[in-house]
Amino acid sequence: MGARALLGQVMMRDRELAVATAAELASNELAVAEAGSPRRLALGLLAWPVTGPLIALIVLFAVFSLTTSTFMNARNLSLIAQQSVVIGTLALGQALVILVSGIDLSNGAIMVLGTVVAGSIASPGNVILALVLGFAACVTAASINGLLVARFRMPPFIATLGMFAIIAAAARLYSQSRSFPVTSDLLSILGSGPEFGTVTITYGTLAWVALTLVLGYALHQTAWGVRVYAIGNSPTAARLNGVNVTRVVFSVYALAGVFYAFAAWQALGRTPIADPSGYQTANLDSITAVVIGGTSLFGGRGGVAGTFIGTLIVLALKNGLTQAGIDSLYQQIGTGALVMLAVGADQYVRRGYRA
Amino acid sequence: MTPAAGLVMQAVGLSKRYGHIVAMEDADFELAQGEILGVVGDNGAGKSTLTKALAGALLPDAGQVYVDGEPVRFSSPLDARLAGIETVYQELALATQLDIAQNMFLGREIRKPGMLGSVLRQLDKRRMRQQAAEQFHNLGIRVQSIRQAVETLSGGQRQAVAVARAVAWGRKVVILDEPTASLGVRETRQVLDLVCRVREHGLSVVLISHSMADVLAIADRIHIHRLGRRAAIVSPKTTVMSDVVAVMTGALPPDAVVSAAFAPAGTRGSDRTLTRAATAAPRP
Numbered sequence: 049m050g051a052r053a054l055l056g057q058v059m060m061r062d063r064e065l066a067v068a069t070a071a072e073l074a075s076n077e078l079a080v081a082e083a084g085s086p087r088r089l090a091l092g093l094l095a096w097p098v099t100g101p102l103i104a105l106i107v108l109f110a111v112f113s114l115t116t117s118t119f120m121n122a123r124n125l126s127l128i129a130q131q132s133v134v135i136g137t138l139a140l141g142q143a144l145v146i147l148v149s150g151i152d153l154s155n156g157a158i159m160v161l162g163t164v165v166a167g168s169i170a171s172p173g174n175v176i177l178a179l180v181l182g183f184a185a186c187v188t189a190a191s192i193n194g195l196l197v198a199r200f201r202m203p204p205f206i207a208t209l210g211m212f213a214i215i216a217a218a219a220r221l222y223s224q225s226r227s228f229p230v231t232s233d234l235l236s237i238l239g240s241g242p243e244f245g246t247v248t249i250t251y252g253t254l255a256w257v258a259l260t261l262v263l264g265y266a267l268h269q270t271a272w273g274v275r276v277y278a279i280g281n282s283p284t285a286a287r288l289n290g291v292n293v294t295r296v297v298f299s300v301y302a303l304a305g306v307f308y309a310f311a312a313w314q315a316l317g318r319t320p321i322a323d324p325s326g327y328q329t330a331n332l333d334s335i336t337a338v339v340i341g342g343t344s345l346f347g348g349r350g351g352v353a354g355t356f357i358g359t360l361i362v363l364a365l366k367n368g369l370t371q372a373g374i375d376s377l378y379q380q381i382g383t384g385a386l387v388m389l390a391v392g393a394d395q396y397v398r399r400g401y402r403a
Numbered sequence: 404m405t406p407a408a409g410l411v412m413q414a415v416g417l418s419k420r421y422g423h424i425v426a427m428e429d430a431d432f433e434l435a436q437g438e439i440l441g442v443v444g445d446n447g448a449g450k451s452t453l454t455k456a457l458a459g460a461l462l463p464d465a466g467q468v469y470v471d472g473e474p475v476r477f478s479s480p481l482d483a484r485l486a487g488i489e490t491v492y493q494e495l496a497l498a499t500q501l502d503i504a505q506n507m508f509l510g511r512e513i514r515k516p517g518m519l520g521s522v523l524r525q526l527d528k529r530r531m532r533q534q535a536a537e538q539f540h541n542l543g544i545r546v547q548s549i550r551q552a553v554e555t556l557s558g559g560q561r562q563a564v565a566v567a568r569a570v571a572w573g574r575k576v577v578i579l580d581e582p583t584a585s586l587g588v589r590e591t592r593q594v595l596d597l598v599c600r601v602r603e604h605g606l607s608v609v610l611i612s613h614s615m616a617d618v619l620a621i622a623d624r625i626h627i628h629r630l631g632r633r634a635a636i637v638s639p640k641t642t643v644m645s646d647v648v649a650v651m652t653g654a655l656p657p658d659a660v661v662s663a664a665f666a667p668a669g670t671r672g673s674d675r676t677l678t679r680a681a682t683a684a685p686r687p
Contacts, residue, residue, distance in 0.1 A: 270524045271512035274505055278498040288496035290481055290510035348500045 149347030162312030167322025190305025239317030280347030444628030459483030559590025
């Protein structure tokens with residue numbers, strides 16, 4: 049093909065482009081491109097990120113109620129709720145941290161420290177003081193995480209991994225590896241509650257729901273919440289818009305400590321003994337619950353409703369497989385597969401948006 | 404010195420060094436009320452450094468910035484913002500997962516009146532959406548919904564959101580850093596139209612751009628940056644594109660083009676202090 053023909057083609061295209069441009073300028077419209085169907089699907093999922101986890105939970109309930117006779121009844125469901133409260137409360141703090149693109153590997157250890165501090169002071173001693181110092185221990189430890197990540201810009205993975213080792217050892221040193229039975233009513237109150245026949249709705253269950261609602265309000269109805277999502281989305285954008293990123297990230301880690309403290313209180317309600325070597329898998333379980341609940345590990349996407357459902361999925365799976373008489377190792381395999389599925393779905397949704 | 408009248412923003416003798424690297428050397432700058440000032444320069448000429456100094460993202464080693472004739476010192480972007488100067492950064496600075504209204508009000512959210520706002524700190528989402536929609540309407544930007552996540556928008560629409568936000572908050576000056584860099588032909592045209600409407604709203608615009616065509620299309624005056632300082636400031640009415648490029652690349656001495664400067668140029672002496680007086684006489 050000759051150079052002249054090529055030039056002619058190029059000029060043609062330019063002219064078409066110019067005509068198109070003029071026509072579009074006349075309408076002066078920055079219209080949204082027509083969405084293809086895979087994109088629309090991704091859009092729908094994104095509009096309500098709870099959709100996926102909710103469907104998973106319903107499927108899980110359906111399967112277990114068909115395959116076992118003991119799963120689907122009020123008593124067992126209230127039991128699942130009770131089994132969920134410790135991980136569920138812990139996961140609320142974890143979700144908050146993950147929303148700002150962080151991760152907290154130390155929350156299980158911090159919770160255990162809280163139980164040991166409260167348990168040791170209460171046996172024997174002032175119960176109120178025990179509770180207050182237990183809370184203080186959790187919030188202080190979590191605030192150190194916040195300081196390391198927000199102020200000293202350490203990668204959250206490393207900062208909290210270090211804190212995990214330090215806090216776990218500190219709890220053992222402090223308690224000299226002893227465990228403290230808890231006899232106080234106040235410390236174990238979250239394990240009790242009004243009974244309806246064989247069904248018990250524990251105060252712990254109610255507290256878990258209440259904490260979820262409060263955190264949901266803070267995230268979706270306040271400026272702080274918008275900023276948390278903005279930072280998880282793009283710290284640079286948040287900073288350029290005048291958001292004090294350091295302060296918000298610190299507040300996230302410190303506030304997560306409050307949830308870890310509640311989790312410690314929940315733990316004493318579940319099993320009234322403060323054991324420095326307990327809850328070894330609580331940390332990973334909390335991350336699992338958050339991820340299965342649809343919160344993105346990249347930050348800025350997800351929230352507490354999903355985390356609530358994610359916790360129920362993890363615990364219902366455990367409970368259901370136990371009812372069905374399946375080895376607990378298969379439970380772990382099931383949970384692991386679910387995590388991969390959740391992260392895979394998250395990445396699919398994110399890619400759909402880049403396209 | 405007495406800053407020239409009618410200039411909303413002026414800078415005299417700005418310098419910035421990073422170790423041995425001179426990013427800005429005795430650079431002058433002026434922006435008249437209600438104009439679009441194009442800023443052009445080759446890669447590495449120091450446009451970015453100049454922009455950052457004006458936007459408060461960087462503190463110059465020497466020189467003085469004036470806003471409405473008053474000397475100012477911006478130690479953070481917030482200072483510049485409080486002085487009425489908004490910047491739209493090249494990387495857009497949008498939180499793409501938030502919706503348009505949330506982005507418009509990010510960092511400046513409105514709370515509900517009464518106890519709901521003061522005690523429960525509840526956001527007034529309705530009012531923010533309403534104001535964002537009004538702003539979009541005034542600027543002639545159309546989107547499906549103000550509640551759309553920014554990630555669902557096209558590049559041009561995103562740029563429009565960023566510009567709308569700057570216009571909403573900027574009381575005096577809007578600085579646009581390469582607003583059309585990643586856009587197609589049609590979207591570029593739309594953003595340039597938007598910039599012209601910003602001028603109609605009475606704001607002054609600094610348009611930093613690589614695209615000579617964009618700048619010549621809408622700028623009232625053109626600031627040509629070269630080797631860390633302003634080589635010349637010209638009017639597109641008296642200077643053709645090839646001469647602008649020639650000055651920009653050094654093929655033509657700055658004296659060879661007709662200066663459109665309002666204020667007297669700063670000295671090029673070696674005794675630069677933070678607030679030194681300009682001694683040069685006004686150009687004819």
